[in-house]
Amino acid sequence: MASLVATRISCPLQGFDGCRSGNGKGFTKKYFIDHLGTRHFKTDVLKASHKARVVSDFSLFSAFDQALHQAGIWLCGKCFCTHTFSKNCKHADGDVVLAPSFDEVAIYGIPVPPRPVLNVVDGVVVESASTLATDETVVEGSASVLPLLGVEPTCFDIELLSRVFSKKLHTVKCIPPRLRLGFAKIFRSALDKSSTTF
Structure with a gap:
């Protein structure tokens, strides 16, 4: 009988906001998505500070993109909200950001920062x-x-x-x-x- 092994996703924002990335063991997909919403993207101030980090740090951008792909979600660069690849992002002002395909970058709307x-x-x-x-x-x-x-x-x-x-x-x-x-x-x-x- 084959057993299913749950893959663990390490939080790329480990060390910020008291994040320990599941005590160093990472998160399952469900808990990773919940963790982003409750720990890192809880307020607009936190979203803005993490957006500034992601925009300027190539290694953080790459690690975050990989973690989002593992979780099967994408991040809207305008509002910094996560969505599944099958859902568009609808903003309060009426703008709609179309969901990227899974093969594209999972951080949509933010250009890849300069590589050191x-x-x-x-x-x-x-x-x-x-x-x-x-x-x-x-x-x-x-x-x-x-x-x-x-x-x-x-x-x-x-x-x-x-x-x-x-x-x-x-x-x-x-x-x-x-x-x-x-x-x-x-x-x-x-x-x-x-x-x-x-």
Whole structure:
């Protein structure tokens, strides 16, 4: 007999408003949706403060988008209310925001914030804000331009993977299904690049 395992969703807003993300264990889908409404989106002030964080922080935006997809809901960027992917968002002023498809970004109406670019100068990692279109980075004191490879650069790039694997770090991460092809292309390119340098 097969048993059903409930997936747990970690709250990306953990640490804000006293949130402990289910004591570190995450939430089931139902409790995650209730948690957002009762803890983080309870008042307009809380909604505005979290909206400001999501608009300006790429990693929070990405984690929040992934958590919303896991829960099967989307977030309206105008009123900061959650809905299932089959429901539109109706505002008090009569505006209606059409529900996105599940394949789209779950945070609808907020553009993806600029992705921070890590520059390594003299062995020190320096973070600088950048837009997604920026492809030039400084690695080990020399400027290099990253190839685009026809892959959407939302989560990773060749230089980042090269630095991670050169440091012998053990990483365990679940790659979302919609990003696996892009990761595979960039990973293959990084492996090819590292094999040609030996």
